[in-house]
Amino acid sequence: MAFSSQHGGNIIEAAAVMGVDANTLIDFSANINPLGMPDSLKRAITENLVLAERYPDVEYRALHQALANHHKIPQEWVLAGNGETELIFNLVQQLSPRKALLLTPGFAEYRRALARVGCEITDFHLSEEQGWQPEASLLSALSSDLDCLFLCTPNNPTGLLLDRSLLLAVAQRCRENNIALIVDEAFLDFIPDEPGLIPHLSNFPRLYVLRSLTKFFAIAGLRLGYLVSADTVTVGRIREQREPWTINAFAALAGEVILNDSTYIEASHHWLSNEQPRLFNALNALPGITVWPPRANYIFLRCDIEGVDLQRALLEKNILIRHCANYPGLDVRYYRVAIKSPADNDKLLEALRQVLSHKDGAGE
Ligand SMILES: Cc1ncc(COP(=O)(O)O)c(C=O)c1O
Known part of the structure; x- marks a missing residue:
């Protein structure tokens, strides 16, 4: 049986495929902070x-x-949701674009939300030759017949941050052509002192920034995200029209507590400042593996050894990584791994060394 989950973190399906207990798998497929839920939040909940x-x-x-x-912004600009995902769907529903541009590879839920409102989607392909980064040609793709553009920075699955001057030029162009610009900053908290586009909201009335708290604060099961925009009409309409009480009381409490937990935030940045270069360099040194320098808590890679299904081979060693073959624009050679604790990262490296040396040497 193939393992083909649309998202990372599906350890139940992976364990069923392998016939093992899900708790025995080390999950590198979902990009969750290994420091776990902040103690301040555990205390507040109990x-x-x-x-x-x-x-x-x-x-x-x-x-x-x-x-x-x-964020030092007016309260009417903010709308929290049951994870950022809820707000992707709410926002697309409210904007009801007819024609949207998506960068590929990118997060799958933008496409699903747009498809749900019958939106015509054009793909803007990022290429490996251009380092998976959009270039100025993105600007010329922003024609006035478009209604909506989704960007994700740092992008999932590539882990790359968009160039700031290009991002601002895109925002400018979207404003000129009345294109709703939706920028997903789900992983931005992992980058210290990176403000993203929220400080620019007042300059761009049709700019919508989405944030997730589920990854950085390790509350993927509790769920919390938010939308911020100076377009108070759209934000207000979503607020009025959506289902009541979609955020549970503990998730709401989390939002009041965790952003003030500077100890946790600093510890997380400290962990990542060590483990991000360490795991990147170690992966980079493996034969047959190409890696792209990560900006967030996950690493995008390509395996060039013919016939190696890296996800399958690692699953046999109880390690689950995200295969990226089902992202438009990618194929079976591409994978994404989360950056986890030093001990778990070592287990991943050891397992990879075994898988790759076996393939190299034994000629099987
Ligand atoms: C780029 C991106 N945006 C948004 C989300 C959804 O986040 P949430 O858990 O807050 O719904 C994810 C989850 O994987 C993601 O990768």
Whole structure:
């Protein structure tokens, strides 16, 4: 049986394919901070279990205030959701674009959300020759018949940050051509002192920035994300029209607590500043593997050894990585691995060395 999950983190399916207990797998396929949920949040949840017994504030006032304070923006610009994914769908539903441009490879849910509203999608292919980065040709692709452009920075799965001056030129061009620009900054918190586009929102009335808290704060199961935009009409309409109480009380509490946990934030940046170059350099040194320098907590790679299914071979060693063959524009040679704890990263490296040396030497 093939293992072909659309997303990372599907350890249940992978374990079923291998006939092993999901708890025995080390999951490198979902990009979650290995420091785990912040202690400040664990404490807040256990001290507030009573919240489970009542409805959350349907307006989530304290949560929205906390997010607005964090970014120093008006509260009406912010809308939290049950993970960023909910807001991708809410926003696309509200904007109902007729023609959208997507960069490939990219996160799958933009396409699903656009397909749901019957939007015509044009792909803008990123190429390996251009280092998987869009160049100025993206600007000329932004014609006035487009309604919507999705960008992701750092991009998933490539892990690359978009060039800031190109990003601003794209925003400018979108403003001139009245194109809604949706920028996914789900992984930006992993890069210290990287403000992203939120400080520019007031210059671009049709710019929508999406953020996720599930990766950096390791709350993928609790779920929390948010949308920020100076387009208070669109934000307000989504707020009025969406289903009530989609964010559970503990996720709402998380948003009030974790952004103030500077100890956790610093520890996370410290971990990544060590493990990101270490894992990158070690992968780079492996025969038959090409890696792209990561900016976030995951690494994009290509395996050039004919006939090696790296995901399958590693699964046999109880390690799950993300294959990228189902991203438009990629093929079976491409994979993505999360950066995890030093001990787990060592296990990945050791397993890879075994898989690759076996292939090199034994001539099987
Ligand atoms: C680029 C990107 N954006 C958004 C999301 C969704 O985040 P959330 O867990 O907040 O729904 C993901 C999840 O993998 C992602 O990779």
